[in-house]
Amino acid sequence: MNNSQQYAIGVDIGGTNTKYGIVNHRGDITHNGRMSTSQYLTAESFVEALFTALRPAIEEVGVEHIKGIGIGAPNANYFTGSIEHAPNLNWKGIVPFAGLISEKFGLPCTITNDANAAALGEMMYGAAKGMKDFIVMTLGTGVGSGIVTGGQLIYGHDGFAGELGHTIIRPGGRQHWSTGLYGSLEAYASATGIVLTAKEMLAETDQDSLLRRYPAEALDSKAIYECAMEGDEIAKEVYRFTGQILGESLANFVMFSSPEAIVLFGGVTKAGDLIMNPVREHMEKNLLAVFRNKVTLTFSELKEADAAILGASALVWSIRKQGNL
Amino acid sequence: MNNSQQYAIGVDIGGTNTKYGIVNHRGDITHNGRMSTSQYLTAESFVEALFTALRPAIEEVGVEHIKGIGIGAPNANYFTGSIEHAPNLNWKGIVPFAGLISEKFGLPCTITNDANAAALGEMMYGAAKGMKDFIVMTLGTGVGSGIVTGGQLIYGHDGFAGELGHTIIRPGGRQHWSTGLYGSLEAYASATGIVLTAKEMLAETDQDSLLRRYPAEALDSKAIYECAMEGDEIAKEVYRFTGQILGESLANFVMFSSPEAIVLFGGVTKAGDLIMNPVREHMEKNLLAVFRNKVTLTFSELKEADAAILGASALVWSIRKQGNL
Numbered sequence: 001m002n003n004s005q006q007y008a009i010g011v012d013i014g015g016t017n018t019k020y021g022i023v024n025h026r027g028d029i030t031h032n033g034r035m036s037t038s039q040y041l042t043a044e045s046f047v048e049a050l051f052t053a054l055r056p057a058i059e060e061v062g063v064e065h066i067k068g069i070g071i072g073a074p075n076a077n078y079f080t081g082s083i084e085h086a087p088n089l090n091w092k093g094i095v096p097f098a099g100l101i102s103e104k105f106g107l108p109c110t111i112t113n114d115a116n117a118a119a120l121g122e123m124m125y126g127a128a129k130g131m132k133d134f135i136v137m138t139l140g141t142g143v144g145s146g147i148v149t150g151g152q153l154i155y156g157h158d159g160f161a162g163e164l165g166h167t168i169i170r171p172g173g174r175q176h177w178s179t180g181l182y183g184s185l186e187a188y189a190s191a192t193g194i195v196l197t198a199k200e201m202l203a204e205t206d207q208d209s210l211l212r213r214y215p216a217e218a219l220d221s222k223a224i225y226e227c228a229m230e231g232d233e234i235a236k237e238v239y240r241f242t243g244q245i246l247g248e249s250l251a252n253f254v255m256f257s258s259p260e261a262i263v264l265f266g267g268v269t270k271a272g273d274l275i276m277n278p279v280r281e282h283m284e285k286n287l288l289a290v291f292r293n294k295v296t297l298t299f300s301e302l303k304e305a306d307a308a309i310l311g312a313s314a315l316v317w318s319i320r321k322q323g324n325l
Numbered sequence: 326m327n328n329s330q331q332y333a334i335g336v337d338i339g340g341t342n343t344k345y346g347i348v349n350h351r352g353d354i355t356h357n358g359r360m361s362t363s364q365y366l367t368a369e370s371f372v373e374a375l376f377t378a379l380r381p382a383i384e385e386v387g388v389e390h391i392k393g394i395g396i397g398a399p400n401a402n403y404f405t406g407s408i409e410h411a412p413n414l415n416w417k418g419i420v421p422f423a424g425l426i427s428e429k430f431g432l433p434c435t436i437t438n439d440a441n442a443a444a445l446g447e448m449m450y451g452a453a454k455g456m457k458d459f460i461v462m463t464l465g466t467g468v469g470s471g472i473v474t475g476g477q478l479i480y481g482h483d484g485f486a487g488e489l490g491h492t493i494i495r496p497g498g499r500q501h502w503s504t505g506l507y508g509s510l511e512a513y514a515s516a517t518g519i520v521l522t523a524k525e526m527l528a529e530t531d532q533d534s535l536l537r538r539y540p541a542e543a544l545d546s547k548a549i550y551e552c553a554m555e556g557d558e559i560a561k562e563v564y565r566f567t568g569q570i571l572g573e574s575l576a577n578f579v580m581f582s583s584p585e586a587i588v589l590f591g592g593v594t595k596a597g598d599l600i601m602n603p604v605r606e607h608m609e610k611n612l613l614a615v616f617r618n619k620v621t622l623t624f625s626e627l628k629e630a631d632a633a634i635l636g637a638s639a640l641v642w643s644i645r646k647q648g649n650l
Contacts, residue, residue: 084615085615131482133481133482133486147581147582149474149477149479149480149481149486150477150480152474152475152477154474154475154581154582154583155474155583156458156474156582156583156584157456157457157458157584157585158583158619159583160583160615160616161458161474161581161583162581162582163580163581163583163613163615163616164580164581166613167576167577167580167581168494168573168576168577168611169493169496170496171495171611181611181613182611248493248496251493252493252577253581255488255489255491255492256472256479256486256487256488256489256492256578256582257472257479257481257486257487257581258480258481258482258483258485258486258487258488259481259482260482286496286506286507288488288504288506290409290410291485291488294483
């Protein structure tokens with residue numbers, strides 16, 4: 001059987017919804033769909049429902065043409081196949097998720113966290129195609145990362161490597177609402193962090209701002225973005241400050257693994273030059289000379305709706321390679 | 326020919342002196358020696374002198390039993406085989422060093438920077454034996470690092486990965502005397518940084534201190550260590566502060582590559598618990614819960630005189646493995 005007849009199932013499990021699809025080697029997605037995650041109170045009932053949803057598609061393609069199932073999920077451990085203490089999922093503790101899927105579907109299953117899946121997707125189909133050394137940063141509600149060096153994802157000794165959103169960039173700085181850490185990147189460069197920055201800046205000055213039209217509870221990252229696009233000085237300063245902190249962090253990551261490119265992905269990147277100009281400036285300024293003007297800063301080329309499914313399916317094609325670790 | 330009859334030449338090139346030896350698979354060093362680096366104004370004349378120094382030993386062992394030559398040198402690039410713009414060496418610009426050695430000796434030659442060589446040495450013969458994910462930090466005049474993930478050294482896309490001494494841990498903080506960067510780890514946790522910290526602390530207070538017995542130009546890291554061991558409060562505070570900054574940095578490195586252990590090496594570690602207690606405290610405090618109490622902080626088990634030669638020779642045994650990258 002040649003590659004063109006082989007398929008992989010890609011599944012992206014989020015706290016609220018799960019997306020899935022069947023993917024060929026070229027990255028074409030067929031039979032894609034979506035189901036609830038949060039309505040299933042046990043992993044077993046979720047797996048059952050996923051099987052029911054995917055069965056017609058699997059029968060149409062032919063199970064003998066499907067190489068395996070790749071899953072991106074929060075707190076998923078590549079080494080153990082378990083989802084471990086995921087705060088945003090109903091199933092608690094350590095769940096042997098890959099085993100459950102594999103048993104139900106009769107197919108090999110590999111899991112990893114969502115940011116690692118995104119990195120694999122970018123390497124196979126996206127902005128990092130052909131690259132062996134790059135970092136993907138997902139900038140959304142949280143800040144996630146997937147790191148590839150020498151063509152391999154970094155998993156670390158326990159499968160949890162690549163938590164760059166939790167690295168400290170302002171020691172003793174803003175306390176993170178969930179981890180309790182002080183001054184971590186995510187506390188500033190996530191959508192939640194950007195809103196906190198805006199509120200702090202508004203509180204520190206009497207300067208007029210479009211942002212003051214919003215009641216505190218309605219001030220979200222979308223509102224800040226819109227005000228910045230209308231030229232509001234405080235909103236623009238929020239992005240400048242966020243970009244500075246992100247740029248300083250990226251400089252540190254570059255001096256760790258010397259990537260060819262850093263691929264940015266997620267809602268926060270929609271602010272475009274407003275945030276990217278300070279990111280670039282402060283990354284370059286904090287780099288050792290040998291790294292300056294060598295790292296490509298780029299946006300993901302994958303459609304946001306497809307990226308997660310493609311990334312998860314990429315796990316299937318890379319199983320043999322990763323198994324060499 | 327079995328392994329017990331195979332040897333590697335290990336060469337450690339420093340700015341002032343070069344050390345070399347012939348090493349077997351078990352890490353026994355024979356025929357070790359030392360020569361000047363700085364008296365040779367060209368790489369060619371240095372290679373000639375190294376060949377003259379090593380020739381009797383090579384003839385004794387039998388060139389057919391020698392698998393290759395491994396070299397640790399400042400600014401040495403594993404990918405290109407060149408020493409590039411090394412500030413502490415006489416030979417300037419980009420020197421195709423591995424090629425010069427290989428041609429002169431008639432043996433394959435691999436080079437890398439000194440901290441990477443140290444990491445390979447720890448993996449083959451030292452504290453990281455059997456580990457696949459660890460970081461070696463060399464804390465001396467400067468702060469160097471070698472990072473191993475999945476059993477492979479991280480080189481990055483250009484061969485320059487692993488410059489952890491230059492990561493920023495106090496944004497906008499102390500300016501580095503040579504790189505010009507603000508707030509980098511090396512500006513605080515190197516021997517030079519420790520002396521600067523002591524001078525700053527002495528200037529900020531009138532408190533009595535044994536450190537005040539030294540004229541400014543005589544106050545070195547050895548003096549600070551001795552005063553701290555005698556119980557001097559300011560000297561102890563210098564180590565506490567240095568340990569805090571190092572611990573915060575190590576937390577960031579753990580969240581990047583999730584190593585099983587961090588191996589510390591070099592003069593600064595001689596202060597023992599004085600520095601290690603705050604390092605441990607501030608590393609753990611700044612880690613995401615999933616990483617806490619999992620990372621072994623340990624000292625190198627290699628004799629300092631041998632470590633550099635062993636590390637360089639380890640390059641020879643790992644050539645095939647690294648070639649897979």
